[in-house]
Each structure stands twice: as structure tokens, then as C-alpha cells.
Amino acid sequence: MAELFARDTLSSQRWRRRLVPNQPFIIGRTTLAFPVAWDKQVSSKHAQLTWNGAQLEVRQFQEAVNPIFFNSQPESTFWLKPGQHFVIGHTEFLLENTEPSFPLPHRSPKTEVTIHPNEIRKAAFRKTPGRIELLTEMVSKMTSCNDHEQLVTITLQQLLEGITHSNDVVLLEQRTRKDKTRFVPIAWDSRDGLSTPGGSSQSLIEHATQSEMCVLHVWSNDPMPSGSDYTQVAGHDWAMCIPLKFQLNKSGALYLSGRRAQLKGNLTEVELLQDDIKFAELVGSTFANLSRNLALERRQSQLNQFFTPGLLEGISSDLESYLSPREADLVILFCDLRGFSAATEEHFDRLIPYLQQTSETLSTITSAILAEQGVIGDFHGDAVMGFWGWPKDTLQQPLGALNAAQKIIRTLAGTDFLCCEKPPQAGIGIAAGRAVAGMIGSRDQVKVTAFGPPVNLAARIEGLTKPLGVPLLLDEAAKQFLQNDPSIPADHFVRLGNFRLAGLKNPTQIYTVQPDKLAWLSEYMQALACFEAGQWAQAIELLQQVPVSFGPRTLLLNQIAEHHGQSPAGWDGVIERRTK
Template identity: 35%
Template sequence: MLILVAQGTEPTEHWRRPLPPQGSVILGRASGAWPVPWEPFLSRRHAELQVQGSAVCLRRLPQARNPVFHRGAEVEEAVLEVGDSFVIGRTLFTLEADSEKPGEAADPLPVQSRTITVQELEAVPFRDAPRRLDVLRRLPEVIRSAADEREGLARLVDLLLAGIRSAEAAAIVTTEAVLFWDRRRSGEGRFLPSRRLIRQALREQRQTVLHLWPPAGSASSSSPPSPSAPAASAAAYTLHESFDWAFCTPLRQESGPERGLYVAGRFATAAGTPLPWHEQQLHEDIKFAELVADIYGALRQVQQLQERQGLFRRFFSPAVLELLGSRAAGEALEPREADVTVLFCDLRGFSRTVEAAEGNLLPALQRVSAALGIMTQAILRHGGVVADFLGDAALGFWGWPTPQPARMRDAALAALDIHGELTAKSQDEGHILHGFCAGIGIASGRAVAGGIGTAEQVKVTVFGPPVNLAARLQDLTRLLRVPILLDEATATALRQGSESGSLLRVRRLARLIPAGLTRPLTVAELLPAGPLAPLSDSDITTYEQALDAFLAGHWDEAYRLLHRIPPDDRGKDLLMEIILQHNRKPPASWSGAIPILHKS
């Protein structure tokens, strides 16, 4: 991990920040940039830093008012290796490499090791409460404004050093790694926390543990050193440091490796001050660290919940989200039978696009992502659940986790939205979806919905005959040359729904025996309503009269009626082709259903 260290002219003018392995960071005073609050010569956007392997590319931005110096010369650009520095104003910036492993040297025994309980800290007052509260007030912003987790940890360490004046160094640690550290004075070497202290606090005691030894010449101690402890153990305890104390406080979190706040420092008073005074000072600092840990843990839980809700919004409508956020969420997710309506939408033309884009697949992925986004938004907008993505297809359903009386209408409106938006984008030569269209199948029936999967992985989806039928109807849109097909149950319900008439219309299209099935299937086309609809109500009535004649074997009458349908209607083509293939006379075995010998 590469670290950028900023150091001003005063010891307190200092920070360390981990550089992201990808992307770039901006030094400056603008929102979103890395600020250097003590540096008056820093512009709003002054310099850009970008990691490239083990080096960092430095670039002075055009709007920067003051120069950047590297190796004694003014530069516009430079490549920084580990150990290199550059200067802006009176601030020195140094590139360091930071190992994430704790120190490997042995941990000598401390003079004192104490577990600090919550009960001990409850009665401890803060003598500088306003300052401590001001630091705590900044904690939500520390979490909210961090670009990523590493930057959040760096800011949390800054906050610890600001709130604990006696601290010389602070770190965020696990039992296996130092996630981030900083010290109040730069140039004093790497800070190596004690593995023993971390292990005691995070694994053995699971609460704050303090390691303490009196400064040289101390007059008293409430817990005298052990005779077996080496005389030099105090100076060496935190590894290469001369600290008087160190403590580790566990961070509260739901899952993941145990994390802790690690703080170490020296007593500010002269040697010989009675130890009880030091303990009072340390108890205040530990109480502050406990507050930071509790507040940070609570805020991180809220942030993670918001992140999960943001993820759920991509798959669930607001009504479903409200239920999943209730106390009954676990019960609501249990798989169970339900009356559902399923929508299966498949993108047309994508396979050809992928084949043509071989070797440059990212633009093709962006195109299919845009199409899936249109499908997802329409499903959610009309109260459905996004169950799955299958390559360039999306599966949505209605009727779970609570019954939806208008589920067929909502699914139909979602399908019309998808078709309308994709059609408009497809006709725009400048749009990423130019040339694409989609086939949509909708079917209703009894299915199992909820959290379905294995012990290792569960996803919310739907399983049963309506899913298979919706997928088959989507395939048949190619053969029947229409964009949206409905099964008979959905079509009948939509025809009978008084509230659907002004929004959508249905026409019976054909009676088929699809390949692999033995029972005939009556399919219908979903059409929009309104003055711009491709067919009028009169056209739909005429077509259905032609279909009835076709089913009854009166093909001359069917042929005559089909000629009254507008010529640009592709939905009549299959009937016309079959009638002409048989010279307007049905075969002797005619049953009214068209056999489909091959899958689309």
C-alpha cells in the first residue's frame, strides 16, 4: 500500500493518507479533494496523484496558482518513487510504502496489563468535554464523506489523534494486520503496535485492554512491576518505541475480522507524578475511544443498511422494500406458493452485436446493461420484483410477497413501457441502443416465490409453470412477429378488467401447439391504447373475426377479413402464410391449432 504523508512546519501540521490502487486523488481545497488545512498556498484543485504500479504520477493542474517543486526544481509533472518528495508552499509531501503486517519482534511483558470495564468508565468525567464533543461531532462526516474504506480509516485515525491529546500514535488494527496508522510527529519511524495487546483486546477479553508502565522515577504504583519482568521491557514493549502506555479498544461491527482502535503515547507530565493521576488521564482517553468505537460501529451499521437497501432498490419495488424492512422480513422471504404473473423479456440482436464486437466486448456490455436497466426500471415502477438476469434477458414477477389484485395489469403496463422505450431508443441513431428491440412474454398462474436456492446461496426468485410459459411466449414473439405475447389467463383477465381499457388492449392472435407440448395454447397480443396505437378497436375486432373463421376451417372468409387489416400489421402474417401455403383450404386433419415443429 502506498501512503502520502503531508508535513507542515509545525509538528501538529501532519497527516497520512493511503493512495487508492486505482483512479486518482486531487490535492486542494475544493469539495472532494484532499485538503491540507494549514497550507495557505494550496489552490482549490492544485495537483493530481495517480498510482501506477509501485510509482505515482504527479501532475500540477492548470488552475493551480502556486508552483510544485520536485527535487529542487519547479515541475508540471513528475513520477514519484517510494521515498520521493514534492513541495507545495511550505508543506512537504512524501511517498511511503506501508506494510499491513504487525511487527515481528517479540512482545516483552508489560509492567501492567489491565482490562478496562464499562462500569469503571461510567463514573469518569471529561475535564475537557467541549473539545471532545466537538471531535465526536465530526465522526458522522468522517464516515459519510470518505471516498472508500481506506480513506475512512485514515480519517478515523486523524480523529483519534485530535481527541486524545496525550496520544503519540494511533492505528486501526486486526489480529493479523495494521489497516492504517499515523503518528503525531513525522520522521520518528514506523509505528508497530503490539500483537499481544491486540490479541488480548480483540480475541481474549473482547473489551479494552490497557498496557501501562510508570515513567522513570515514578514514586508509586498501584500495581508494582513483576519481579520476573525484564528491566528493559517497558521501553521495548510497543516495539521500537518509548511509550509509557498503549491500549486497544474493539470496534463494534456485525461481521468480518475483529477490528480495534489502537492508541499509544507518553505521559505529558514530568517523571515522578503519582500514577493514580495518570490513570485518571488514561481513563478519560479510554472512555473517549470507547465512545468513538460505539458511535462508529452504530454509524457503520446504518451505512451498511443503507447500502443494502440501495442494492435492494434495484430488485424490489417500494412496497416490497417496506415489508422486507419490517419485523416480518424473515417470514416474508420464506418460499411459498402464490398466484403470480411473470414477465420474461429478451433483447433482440444482442448475439450479433457480441459476435461483431469480438475483442472489444466492453461497449457491448454497456449496451446490454442499458437495456437491462430499462427493463428493471419498468418492472419496479409498476410494483414488480426483479427475479433474475439471464444474459441479455430479465425476469420479473408480481403477486409476492403480498397478493396483488392488479398484478396482470401492472405486468402488462411494465411490458408496454419496456417496448415503448426500447423502440424509441432503437430508432435514435445516436443512442447506445440503436438497432435493438425486445420480445416479451407474460403468463399467470400458481408458482413458488421467495428465497429459493441452496444452503450456500439464496436469491429471491420465482419457480413454476408460469415462468416456463412466459419464456416460451417470449420465444414465440419471433414466429408471430409481435413484441408482446400473453397467455390465455392473463389475456382474459385484462379484457375483463374495467380499469385496463383506457391503458391497454388485447387481441387473440393464434392457437398453437408449440414444439415439445401436446396441448394447444391460445396466445394473445398486448397492444397500447390511444390515438398512436398501431391498430384501432375496429381492426382488432376484424382480426378476431378472421381468427374465428380460421379456427373453424373457413379459410376463404378468414383470408378476406385479413385483407382488411392495415398492411403494416405483422401480427396477421402467420395466418396469411398458412392459408396461402394450403391454397386457402385447411388440411383434412385440421383441428384449429397450428403445429409449431421447431422452437423459435
């Protein structure tokens, strides 16, 4: 595992961050994940770095004022190997490729102290000078964090600062694999800021986490007999473990170890270390609470991308159950933008403006869905899927999908986009039926989606909007559901034909919405009936009375022309679509 370790050579400020292969990041004075706020010689955004699994590429931004020194020479682009470092201002950046040791068996302690966290909080410090001030400073620093890694860094530093005879501090996380549970080091720090903590005591961690108690072990300084199966961390003769629940109910622990405290006054070594337990528990509980708050804020921010606030109001504390995948009667809306793929190929030199335009247009679509109490499902490139009927069991907004679709069409047609000669166009397909909807993913990453027959059908129906030249199409089930609303007139929907869509076995009756009374609509409906009955000569005569601009007219005439004006043997009136 590779880490970047940054330290201020003029103070004790520092951090270390785990590196993800092939994931670029930026270091600078104001960057969120890799901040160097203590050094004014570091620009707001100074350099972009990328770890490829073997080396770290460093590229300085042109706008960065001060140079980056690598091997004592100013360099703007270079590669760093583990063990090497570079300098900006008075800050040193060291690339490390090390792993801390996993918990190991230790010999039984000479002294063990086990205290319930509630009892620790009730007890007063025996030796208070400096503790209260440090705790006040700690709370101020920790509550100002808006990033979990930054919170972890400050927590570990505060523990080392507050417990002066501690050498190492490790944050462990419980992980289960193949029915075997173990505690894995996920972050650590040491007194010198550079060395990697040694192995922690497996028995101490197990005792603390299983009992949910704060546990202190003090070992004897006597040397172990040769051939012993137990380990001893060089120079460390005490350790403590504080069990934690951090982020969204992750189980873990804080583990501190160091050299025996020098006794002062009438305090015994255990009494002095009990003060340290209290300090560590206060820091640990503060960290755990703030960590959960950050995780909840992040989860809420993620959920706000998918839900309108009204859908999340009144949720019980069991959010996982409320949003868990389950079957429901859904109305699915699938909206795809027209012409953006071709435009990016034609104007590849203007990808950034087109990306910005696509983002703005997608925001218009998602806003319309959320405004009608819908849920944002997957994004498929420049397409958006929204749905109604979940997480609430009943469809609270029966016309939500239709209203959202009409708003999208109206808004896009009237939007002035600088990068296109014409306003953006969208095709929208709506289908209804039984499907599965829910939130899937990990505690930290959220994805809300729906899957099932109506989802596939809505996407296929959307694909039909292009050959039909009609921006909004629905299936029979969606039309019937929407007609249950008393405000919808009986003639609001117009049937366009019976289609067997690509990849689907059963035919689908396709409808659109009649925005205005159309004088020629009866001629089209008669023509469609003649077409489906195989009376194609009469269908052609009637279609001549329908405006050329009406796309379904052209599609029917093309179908007739493909068969040279004669309906084929076994004709059932179903139009086959072989492409999506």
C-alpha cells in the same frame, strides 16, 4: 498492499487510502474518496491515478491549474513506484507498499485495567482541560463525513491528537477463515504519519473482544530475557483495546499503544491512562455509531434502486430475513431495448451520447416497474428484469406487470431522443410461475434478483416479440393470473400460437393484449386454428384478410412457405423456434 499517503506539509492534516489494482480514482480538492480540501493549490479534480499492482500511473487533467512535481520537475504524466512521492502545492503524496504486523504474543502486563464501556461513560474525566474542546471538534468533524474511509481517517487522527502519549492506532476487523478467527488490521495511523504500526498484543485483543470490555495493559520497562518467545514493540510500554461493532455489525477493535505517560500531580499512571481509556471509548463508540449510520444509508440507497418505498415500509429490524431468498409465486417482466447494440456499432464515435440515451431509457423502464409496486431485478446490458410477488408473500398488484408494460410501450413511443432518428422500441415478455427471489451478496454490496423457470421463459418470450412484430407477449400462466382481476374483459388477450422456444422442452402458448377491437381478429383466430390443424390452404385464404402490418400473420405464412404449403408428417401445431 499499496496505499497512497497524503499529508499537508503546513499542518497535521493527512489521510491514507488503500489502492485497488486497476481501479482508477481521482484526487482533488472536492473529490469524495480522495479529497485534499486543505490545499487551495489543488484543483477540484486535479489528476487521475491508477494502481496496476506494481506502479501507480498519474495523469494530470488539462483543466488542473497548478503543476504536479515529480522528482522536483513538473510532470503531467508519469509512473510512481512504492517509496516515491509527488507534490501538488504544499501537499505531498507518498506511495507505500507496506503491511502492519498482525497481533503477536506479548508477555504478561505489569498492570491490567478492565472496564465495562457503561462504567467508562458514567465516570468523569480526572483531567479535563482540552478534552471537552477536542471532543466537541471531533463530533463536528466526524458527523460531517459522508464516506466511511474519511470517517476512519478522522477517527484515527482524533485518537492520536487526544491521547498525546500514544504513538500508534490501529483499526482491526474480525475475520473467520477455515474455522479460524483472527483480527486483521484494516486501517492505521502513527504519530509521525509515516511509520507502519508494529505488532499488537494478541492476548490484549482477545481479552477485550471476548469480554466486550475496554482493557488497558501496562508492561514493565525491564528487558526481556534472551530467547523469549514473546515480543515487545520498541519504545511502547502500554496499550489499550476498545471492542467495536461498526458498519453493519462487523466485529472489530481499536488498538492504541505508546510510551508511558509522564505523571503529573497526584495521578498514578493507571489513573492517567484511565482518562485515555474514556477518551478512546467515546471516540470509538461515536465512530461505530456513525459507521453504522453510513452503512445503513448506503444500504437504503442501494435498496431504493430495486424497491418502491412502499414495499420497504413497516419492515422489522431483521432486514436480512425479510429480504432473504425464498420461493414465491412471481410474475416476471423482461424488457429489452431494440436497436441499441447495432447503433453503438454503427456510431462508435458517439458512444457517450448513446450511453446517455440508454441510461435515460432504462430509467423510464425502471420507473414504470417501481410505480406499479414491482421490484427491479437484474440488468442485462440494455435489458431490465422486474418482478412482482416478493418480498411480500402475496401479489398486491395483480395488474402491476401489465400496467408497467403498457406504460413502457406508450412512454417510449412518445419520447423524443436526440440521438436516434426513430423513437426507441422495446420488446416485453411476461411469464408467471414458482421461482426463487431474494437479496444476495455481502453486507456492503446488494443484488436483488429472481431465478427459476419463469425468469428464463420471460426472457425467451421477449425474444419472440421481434419475429412476431408485437411489443408485448405473455405466457398462459401470466394470462390466467391477470384474468383473475375482474376489471379485465374476457377477450382482452389474443392467442398468437403455440411455440417451442429455444432451449425449452415444453411448448408455450403465447398471448398478446388487444388494445382495441380489431375487425379482422376473428379471421386471424380461424386462420390460426386451421394452421394448427394442418389445414394450411384454408389458413392462407383467411390470412389474406388480415392486415400485412400484423406480424403474426407474416410469421404463419413464412412457416407454411418453408414447408411448401404442406404440413409435415406428425404435425402437432407447435412452431419451433431455434434461436432466442
